[in-house]
Amino acid sequence: MQKVNHLSLITNMMQSILKRATVRKYKQEDVAPELLNELLSAAMRTQTMGNLQLYSVVVTRDEKMKQRLAPAHFGQPMVTGAPVVLTICADFRRTTRWCEERKADPGYDNLLSFINAASDALLFTQTFCNLAEDAGLGICYLGTTVYQPQQLVEILELPKLVMPVATLTVGWPDETPALSDRLPIEAIVHNETYRDYSADDIDRFYSPKEQLLENKHFVEINNKETLAQVFTDLRYTRRDNEALSQVLLDTLRRQGFLS
Amino acid sequence: MQKVNHLSLITNMMQSILKRATVRKYKQEDVAPELLNELLSAAMRTQTMGNLQLYSVVVTRDEKMKQRLAPAHFGQPMVTGAPVVLTICADFRRTTRWCEERKADPGYDNLLSFINAASDALLFTQTFCNLAEDAGLGICYLGTTVYQPQQLVEILELPKLVMPVATLTVGWPDETPALSDRLPIEAIVHNETYRDYSADDIDRFYSPKEQLLENKHFVEINNKETLAQVFTDLRYTRRDNEALSQVLLDTLRRQGFLS
Numbered sequence: 001m002q003k004v005n006h007l008s009l010i011t012n013m014m015q016s017i018l019k020r021a022t023v024r025k026y027k028q029e030d031v032a033p034e035l036l037n038e039l040l041s042a043a044m045r046t047q048t049m050g051n052l053q054l055y056s057v058v059v060t061r062d063e064k065m066k067q068r069l070a071p072a073h074f075g076q077p078m079v080t081g082a083p084v085v086l087t088i089c090a091d092f093r094r095t096t097r098w099c100e101e102r103k104a105d106p107g108y109d110n111l112l113s114f115i116n117a118a119s120d121a122l123l124f125t126q127t128f129c130n131l132a133e134d135a136g137l138g139i140c141y142l143g144t145t146v147y148q149p150q151q152l153v154e155i156l157e158l159p160k161l162v163m164p165v166a167t168l169t170v171g172w173p174d175e176t177p178a179l180s181d182r183l184p185i186e187a188i189v190h191n192e193t194y195r196d197y198s199a200d201d202i203d204r205f206y207s208p209k210e211q212l213l214e215n216k217h218f219v220e221i222n223n224k225e226t227l228a229q230v231f232t233d234l235r236y237t238r239r240d241n242e243a244l245s246q247v248l249l250d251t252l253r254r255q256g257f258l259s
Numbered sequence: 260m261q262k263v264n265h266l267s268l269i270t271n272m273m274q275s276i277l278k279r280a281t282v283r284k285y286k287q288e289d290v291a292p293e294l295l296n297e298l299l300s301a302a303m304r305t306q307t308m309g310n311l312q313l314y315s316v317v318v319t320r321d322e323k324m325k326q327r328l329a330p331a332h333f334g335q336p337m338v339t340g341a342p343v344v345l346t347i348c349a350d351f352r353r354t355t356r357w358c359e360e361r362k363a364d365p366g367y368d369n370l371l372s373f374i375n376a377a378s379d380a381l382l383f384t385q386t387f388c389n390l391a392e393d394a395g396l397g398i399c400y401l402g403t404t405v406y407q408p409q410q411l412v413e414i415l416e417l418p419k420l421v422m423p424v425a426t427l428t429v430g431w432p433d434e435t436p437a438l439s440d441r442l443p444i445e446a447i448v449h450n451e452t453y454r455d456y457s458a459d460d461i462d463r464f465y466s467p468k469e470q471l472l473e474n475k476h477f478v479e480i481n482n483k484e485t486l487a488q489v490f491t492d493l494r495y496t497r498r499d500n501e502a503l504s505q506v507l508l509d510t511l512r513r514q515g516f517l518s
Binding site: 011012013014016017018020022037040041042043044045046047049050051052053055056057058059060061062065089091093094095097098099101102103104105106107108110111112113115116118119122123125126127129130131134135139141143146147156157158159162165166179180181182183185187188189190191192193194196197199201202203205206225226227228229231232233235236237238239241242244245248249 | 270357364388417440460496508
């Protein structure tokens with residue numbers, strides 16, 4: 001552990017994280033179960049609520065299972081193309097079973113408990129991502145997990161109080177993607193209180209992104225006027241968001257988190 | 260980037276994470292703004308939905324602001340004892356402002372969008388934690404953030420579509436806490452489908468935790484019969500969970516995520 005309090009701190013970890021990028025193409029090569037377990041075990045050092053570890057990981061290696069999972073992720077090719085698919089779940093089932101076996105009355109069938117478990121699961125997920133990428137593995141995080149969670153519940157046979165919150169495809173990289181752009185740090189940091197965004201702020205923070213050739217091309221091929229319209233009209237539309245919110249709510253209810 | 264596919268991979272990052280522990284006591288010494296920005300900037304490399312970076316960070320350094328935040332975190336002494344408090348928020352406000360300035364119709368006032376933004380925020384939070392701890396800083400993650408979010412909304416002046424999801428107290432460690440126990444990896448990993456927990460599984464996975472002297476002591480001083488009862492009857496009770504779930508729901512509605 002090194003103590004530093006100045007500019008240009010570059011630890012090994014920072015070097016690893018500064019060069020990371022999402023990998024969607026993988027070599028036809030296995031990820032050894034021992035390596036996976038070692039990375040998952042280390043990720044379990046992540047802080048967790050009351051040290052309850054409110055998460056589970058379902059590991060998919062079977063080809064038929066990947067074929068079944070693929071439609072739940074809108075057919076994204078990483079699901080069948082990766083040697084390993086991990087579905088990380090918010091899990092109050094295990095803790096509830098512990099309570100049942102120990103004369104304790106569990107009260108975790110509610111929204112707060114879901115948020116607690118989902119937080120635990122996502123923090124654990126990200127430490128795993130950082131470790132796996134540092135070990136040379138490529139990762140793709142599938143946001144589709146919360147779009148059709150009811151399909152994942154069925155395929156992975158998730159009982160009540162278990163809810164999928166993140167999916168990772170994991171494998172040895174067969175591509176070297178360029179780093180994607182990010183907003184300037186000023187766009188996300190607020191001092192003491194939230195400073196709302198003026199029209200000038202928006203111009204300053206988003207113009208570099210809008211000027212990127214790939215984004216200009218993206219706007220053009222979609223016949224849109226602005227990059228923001230590509231997001232609102234095509235990628236993440238109000239109509240989809242509202243329909244999928246209903247599915248999410250129904251699945252949370254079905255999984256027992258809204259009793 | 261090193262490629263390894265065997266047991267006992269110990270990268271620098273893994274060494275750092277394997278020895279981490281939550282730090283609640285901090286030296287009376289500042290965390291330089293430049294260092295904090297460097298760590299936050301590196302954490303922004305974390306994957307994010309559609310590269311929208313659906314999070315904001317409110318940095319609290321002002322003593323009076325810490326005094327105001329403390330009650331929202333049930334008076335936990337880390338809030339006033341740490342040089343820096345970070346409140347990480349799920350944020351669809353900035354993206355919505357971008358859409359408004361770019362003739363696009365944003366549709367992010369719904370539950371799915373909250374979950375998307377909260378996921379982005381928590382993944383970002385954890386990369387920051389990994390980096391900060393690796394740089395020698397001590398971190399405490401305050402789960403109380405989602406218990407009284409309405410107070411944080413008021414104190415930090417969070418507009419609609421901004422919801423606090425995590426708080427970190429950050430400083431130079433003034434204690435060296437022991438590593439806490441964890442469940443065995445078998446307790447959290449499922450192969451292909453979820454394998455529900457038998458009574459035997461529960462005994463095998465939880466007995467080592469229950470046998471720890473500190474936990475036996477914990478049960479004794481609370482006049483309980485089992486460790487699980489300490490959780491259900493005292494730490495995370497049904498009554499509190501249900502009341503706080505209602506507050507959470509009300510705050511999500513007030514912040515515009517349940518329209």
